[in-house]
Amino acid sequence: MRFGLTAKLFCAVLAVNMAVVIATAMATRVSFDRDFIRYLDEQEMQRAERAVPTLAAEYQAHHGWNFLAKNWTAWLRILHSTQDSVPAGAENDSDPAATNMRFALIDARDNYVVGNSEPTDRSLRRPITVNGQLAGWLTMVCMRDLVRVGDIRFQEKRTQTSWIIAGVTSLLAAAIALWLARALAAPLRRLAGATHRLARGDYVARVPVVSGGDIGQLETDFNQLAATLADNERTRRHFVADVSHELRTPLAIMQGEIEAVNDGVRPIDACAVASLQVEVRRLNKLVDDLHTLSLSELDTLRYQWDDVDFAASIRHALGLYQARFASAEVAVSATGLFSSVHVHADEDRIQQVLQNLLENTVRYVDPGQSIVLRLHIVGDDAVLDIQDSGSGVPDDALPRLFERFYRVEGSRNRATGGSGLGLPVCRSIVEAHGGHITASNAPQGGLWIRMFLPLMVTTP
Ligand SMILES: Nc1ncnc2c1ncn2[C@@H]1O[C@H](COP(=O)(O)OP(=O)(O)O)[C@@H](O)[C@H]1O
Ligand SMILES: [Mg+2]
Incomplete structure (x- = not known):
């Protein structure tokens, strides 16, 4: 199966578009997953760090973490109290509990005290020190783990959105590819059509010069080529017509004279022979001149320099x-x-x-x-x-x-x-x-x- 120029261009442009879209999507995803989410985690952690001095004070006041062990009410209260001192951000107002669910407290020996019970290796940590001694850690589950562990719905929604974006982008890319392929192929198809006509001997075939750059130059050159071919063809026809006309005149005269002699209308005397000789000489000169011209045109005229x-x-x-x-x-x-x-x-x-x-x-x-x-x-x-x-x-x-x-x-x-x-x-x-x-x-x-x-x- 052979594809036309438009189809080939369409596929090429579409493939390039799709490759760019896929590469951009992948790059965005990687940078979102890695850099942007890590940045958000760091921001969150910095905000939560304000709770570290309060926790240290509470540790000192209660001589340990026992008072907080699995005590969610006290834990959330401490977190809330530190956040309240911060001017409330939009996300804090909208879902403070969910944010706080990411934090946990771990004692100096890495034992879980209270808060998110599923900290991972990637969890962010800030040390809590009392009088220069490590008392425990404030940890925060990072967003990637949070997503992986919990929110499958978020993942699903994200995948769904990605598919919709991919679909719309593909349609857009296909539309652009089709338009580009048609626009690029149109002058070439016109040229191909005109060349075909020219090859069949239709010397009036011309293409409109509408493109710029190389294709425009090609269109101009094509028209020039067609004009030159038409000119050559005209010259050739005239030449043949002229040669036959020039040969016909002396031949007709000679034929007339010979017929007159034959019919006895004219005696065969010196005068008749001289008249025939003039015409033969004229024919000779004509053929000689034509020969000289054709040899010089073929570059085969020999010169004795x-x-x-x-x-x-x-x-x-x-x-x-x-x-x-x-x-x-x-x-x-x-x-x-x-x-x-x-x-x-x-x-x-x-x-x-x-x-x-x-x-x-x-x-x-x-x-x-x-x-x-x-x-x-x-x-x-x-x-x-x-x-x-x-x-x-x-x-x-x-x-x-x-x-x-x-x-x-x-x-x-x-x-x-x-x-x-x-x-x-x-x-x-x-x-x-x-x-x-x-x-x-x-x-x-x-x-x-x-x-x-x-x-x-x-x-x-
Ligand atoms: N000296 C001249 N004075 C006037 N017309 C001339 C002269 N020489 C040439 N021509 C013109 O130029 C034409 C072409 O000359 P030429 O090629 O020698 O052809 P030809 O002499 O066979 O007619 C002649 O037919 C004539 O009309
Ligand atoms: Mg002459």
Whole structure:
């Protein structure tokens, strides 16, 4: 049989409560029996001690104890007479006889004279001396013996009261334990329920953050975890949708062209082959970019690290694009490219980044506009600034440029638009080099891409 959390907590709290109650009851009983009753006995004895001088005087007057032997009247009279001289306490008034019944007189040879005939070893004693000689003892039966010997009813009543107190305390402890167990278990049960829903793929499962301390932190963390999982799931679905969409477009075009050739609508000439080639190239680029991104995400992208002259790499990339800039009528100016800037990098990957960035400027900058490239050093980084005077991107799109498949509205036409993987690939490569890349608005009005690469640490 399995117990729930509430039942377990209930038992634990109840057990602790009961243990405390039992321990307290036992401690109270021991201290009552031992210390408090002894204290009362001592008090009583001190009061009775006032009779000692009177008894001594009587002994002297009657030359012994014979006059008192079993003479209860005289005995009680002596005790009364000494008590009368004391301001009467409440208990003296209420039951003086019963108190006096505890006393006894014993002669010097320990023989019983008068009073309580059942003195025990524990009885308290005070010596009665006459002219320096022991004449006898005033003894008092202590309360514990009195109870044991006589008053069984008192014992019974005490046991009965103890049971009632134990019963009421147990009920109270159980009520507190139940309340505590429920209060403690409630947030954990909520969390358990929500975790179960989350595990079944219900990503909207959340728990209210109502507790404080560690449980409150757990509730907050759970909600964060659920939000992250929901976010990942959304991204995954979008990613699959985007990939299939990007693959579908060139495939549909190729299928159309092939069918046209097949049906004899279109002759199979150099023009048709070139058109097919464009689409195949587009597909290749898409698959390459996806491959690069997935490898870098899995941390399995292999880099050929080398001492690379970043300035020379940029000159090389610019050389490749010179003709295209000329035909697009885009003016390019560059500074800082003629002194070596050494970075620890993979030359091919750096070329891939530079060509992606230059490809974007060719695509998205209109004829008559200009591009400014500047390579310089900021702290421990080599920084390449690429600014253009094109139409740029709206402010709200800037932070999203490095998201996969993100394209600014209007860049989606097939003549200029890519698949939206260029900048994400750039970022993953730059970050693998320990650098970073940012996008902002250029003073000329277009886009400003800043690429930071850590400088090579030269060992002296
Ligand atoms: N120099 C630029 N000027 C204006 N917009 C740009 C520029 N470079 C990139 N963009 C915008 O950023 C988007 C994402 O760029 P990118 O990741 O390279 O994807 P792609 O070029 O395949 O569309 C582009 O679709 C375009 O809208
Ligand atoms: Mg691009």
